[in-house]
Amino acid sequence: xNTRSLAALGVLGLVALAGCAAPADNSAQxxxxxxxxSSECSTGSLQTVADGSLTIATDKPAYPPYFEDDDPSNxxxxxxxxxxxxxxxLGYATEDVKWVTEPFNKSYAPGExxxxxxxxxxxxxPKRAQAVDFSEGYYTVNQAVVALNDSPIAxxxxxxxxxxxxxxxxxxxxxxxxxxxxxxxxxxxMVYNDTNDAKSALEANQIDGIVVDLPTAYYVTAAEFxxxxxxxxxxxxxxGEQFGxxxxxxxxxxxxVDWAVQELKESGELQKIQDQWLAGEDAPYFTGxxxxxxxxxxx
Numbered sequence: 097x098n099t100r101s102l103a104a105l106g107v108l109g110l111v112a113l114a115g116c117a118a119p120a121d122n123s124a125q126x127x128x129x130x131x132x133x134s135s136e137c138s139t140g141s142l143q144t145v146a147d148g149s150l151t152i153a154t155d156k157p158a159y160p161p162y163f164e165d166d167d168p169s170n171x172x173x174x175x176x177x178x179x180x181x182x183x184x185x186l187g188y189a190t191e192d193v194k195w196v197t198e199p200f201n202k203s204y205a206p207g208e209x210x211x212x213x214x215x216x217x218x219x220x221x222p223k224r225a226q227a228v229d230f231s232e233g234y235y236t237v238n239q240a241v242v243a244l245n246d247s248p249i250a251x252x253x254x255x256x257x258x259x260x261x262x263x264x265x266x267x268x269x270x271x272x273x274x275x276x277x278x279x280x281x282x283x284x285x286m287v288y289n290d291t292n293d294a295k296s297a298l299e300a301n302q303i304d305g306i307v308v309d310l311p312t313a314y315y316v317t318a319a320e321f322x323x324x325x326x327x328x329x330x331x332x333x334x335x336g337e338q339f340g341x342x343x344x345x346x347x348x349x350x351x352x353v354d355w356a357v358q359e360l361k362e363s364g365e366l367q368k369i370q371d372q373w374l375a376g377e378d379a380p381y382f383t384g385x386x387x388x389x390x391x392x393x394x395x
Contacts, residue, residue: 137352138187144212144349150188152179153198153211159291161315161373162217168195174311174373175215178234181365182213182341185356200290201268204228209344213353217309219270220340229350232357233338234366239274240313240329240379243305244298244321252327254384255279261304262286264294270337271307274330278385295320311374326379 145151154175157166164172171180171190183193196211203214206227213231220230241258243250249261258279264286265271275285286303288294294306295316305327308316313326341353360366 137185137355140187142186142349142352145210146194149192149194150183150186151194151196151211152183153196153203153209153214154216155200155203155290156197157290157292159312160319161311161375169193174235174369175217177369177373178360178366179215181360181369182353182356185359186352200266203342206345209347212343212347212349214342216342217339218342220338221270224342228345229343229347230340231343231350231353232361233340234357234360235339235370236332236336237339238310238329238332238337239271239307240310241305241307241327241382242298242313242316242321242324243327244301245323245325247304247327249304249327250325253380253382255382255386256384258305258382262302263305263307264288264297264303265307266291266294271309275307278330298324310379313379314375328382329379331381331385 142150152168154163154168158168158173158176159166160173162173162175164170164176168176168179171177180190180193183190198209198211198214198216200216200218203216203218204224204227209228217237218224218230219237220233224230241249241252241263249258252258252261255278259281260283261279261281262283262285263275263279263281265275265288267287267289272285272287275281286294286297288297291306291308291312294303294308297303298306299321310326310329313329317324317326341357343350343353357366360369
């Protein structure tokens with residue numbers, strides 16, 4: 097989750113990748129039982145927060161490779177591109193999209209929302225789905241450990257070797273869940289307000305490693321740290337952790353947002369966006385993860 101042009105990844109010649117974060121939601125909502133259609137999901141028929149426009153939220157700062165230049169409105173970065181693709185399917189032109197700031201930890205709290213959907217690497221979990229609605233998953237992701245090359249865990253290959261490490265992650269994330277529920281380290285993990293703070297702690301040798309989603313790990317090691325590496329990634333569960341577009345519980349536009357995401361999948365457009373913005377080489381999987389393809393209990 098930081099701000100540098102993902103073009104740097106291209107310069108580094110990384111290959112397009114698929115997959116970023118951890119426990120797939122087990123509840124990752126598949127298509128809505130009340131499937132919508134293009135005729136039902138035209139701009140004029142949608143009950144959005146503001147008439148005639150689509151309001152989309154994300155956190156600030158907005159980090160690569162999901163956003164570029166801390167500006168979600170420029171269409172650059174994976175999630176900015178996905179957001180505009182969904183908006184386009186719903187009939188909204190670029191100028192009809194309004195962006196608002198919503199802190200990550202506040203986004204999945206129950207209650208009224210001042211946006212139509214939030215896109216911010218928010219994993220679909222059963223607990224969160226009790227308070228908010230999610231679209232179909234638009235990205236399947238694994239979690240990974242990043243460490244400096246001289247870190248005590250730089251060459252770790254198993255979960256067991258991580259147990260003595262001092263690890264850190266952003267508050268409220270599935271990355272933190274993986275530390276607590278999969279690694280279960282001997283030392284309490286360090287918890288940070290955002291990934292920038294976690295990376296600063298890593299750079300200052302205050303911690304041995306950070307846990308982030310895999311695309312962020314690729315970006316950090318390719319474009320931000322000269323002396324860091326991806327130590328390994330965690331095994332997903334059967335379907336993988338899913339990022340979903342977050343909406344107010346009971347929103348009338350959920351079926352149409354689901355329809356838009358499904359259309360992007362079926363047309364291949366979503367894969368093209370992923371190939372353009374999420375790049376990297378395969379990272380090794382840690383061995384010794386309980387249940388072989390286990391993932392943390394949804395939080």
